Amino acid sequence: xxxxxxxxxxxxxxxxxxxxxxxxxxxxxxxxxxxxxxxxxxxxxxxxxxxxxxxxxxxxxxxxxxxxxxxxxxxxxxxxxxxxxxxxxxxxxxxxxxxxxxxxxxxxxxxxxxxxxxxxxxxxxxxxxxxxxxxxxxxxxxxxxxxxxxxxxxxxxx
DNA sequence: CGGGTTTGACCGGCGC
DNA sequence: GCGCCGGTCAAACCCG
Numbered sequence: 001x002x003x004x005x006x007x008x009x010x011x012x013x014x015x016x017x018x019x020x021x022x023x024x025x026x027x028x029x030x031x032x033x034x035x036x037x038x039x040x041x042x043x044x045x046x047x048x049x050x051x052x053x054x055x056x057x058x059x060x061x062x063x064x065x066x067x068x069x070x071x072x073x074x075x076x077x078x079x080x081x082x083x084x085x086x087x088x089x090x091x092x093x094x095x096x097x098x099x100x101x102x103x104x105x106x107x108x109x110x111x112x113x114x115x116x117x118x119x120x121x122x123x124x125x126x127x128x129x130x131x132x133x134x135x136x137x138x139x140x141x142x143x144x145x146x147x148x149x150x151x152x153x154x155x156x157x158x
Numbered sequence: 159c160g161g162g163t164t165t166g167a168c169c170g171g172c173g174c
Numbered sequence: 175g176c177g178c179c180g181g182t183c184a185a186a187c188c189c190g
Contacts, residue, residue: 105163107182120181124162133181163188173178 087147089137096134097146100156101125103132114138125154 090097107120116136123130130150137143 104161106184108163108165109180109182112179118180159190161188161190164186166184168183169181171179171181174176 084151085147085149087145090144090146091142092144093142094144101130111135116141128154 102124103121104124105119106122108117109120110117114135115138118133118135121132121134123132130148132149133147135145135147137145
């Protein structure tokens with residue numbers, strides 16, 4: 001948390017950052033409760049900017065391990081662009097979850113480390129360049145890994 | 159008619 | 175220098 005990004009002063013909703021994770025938590029809770037699975041709860045929050053393949057490996061390993069949650073504190077490794085990378089692992093048969101935002105799919109790619117394709121979504125709101133990537137777990141196809149990149153600059157509810 | 163989705167192609171970065 | 179890999183764009187198509 002404490003991801004205080006350079007939000008414009010004309011943003012009436014300064015606590016939108018708090019609102020965002022709240023909804024996600026709701027989903028996670030619902031999902032968890034719905035399936036009564038206490039073995040999952042992967043909450044991975046990172047912001048590694050290094051374009052290194054190691055990054056993917058780490059994430060994959062983390063997800064593959066499961067059974068335990070990891071939390072990365074804000075390391076403030078900011079360079080110039082503030083790209084918050086937040087990955088969520090959710091148990092769902094569908095990857096298209098409406099979190100209150102409108103997403104436009106702009107690409108689909110098949111990763112080598114996974115037999116399943118990866119979907120790329122982008123926020124439809126003008127001025128909001130938040131991206132989202134959805135990928136299925138390679139070990140457990142019933143798990144969905146959603147990675148959010150960036151911060152919304154507009155209210156979730158229209 | 160407009161926006162959203164789809165798929166392939168293209169590109170940039172890194173490794174070898 | 176080339177190949178691999180991941181990410182993005184764009185044209186076409188589909189649906190409301």
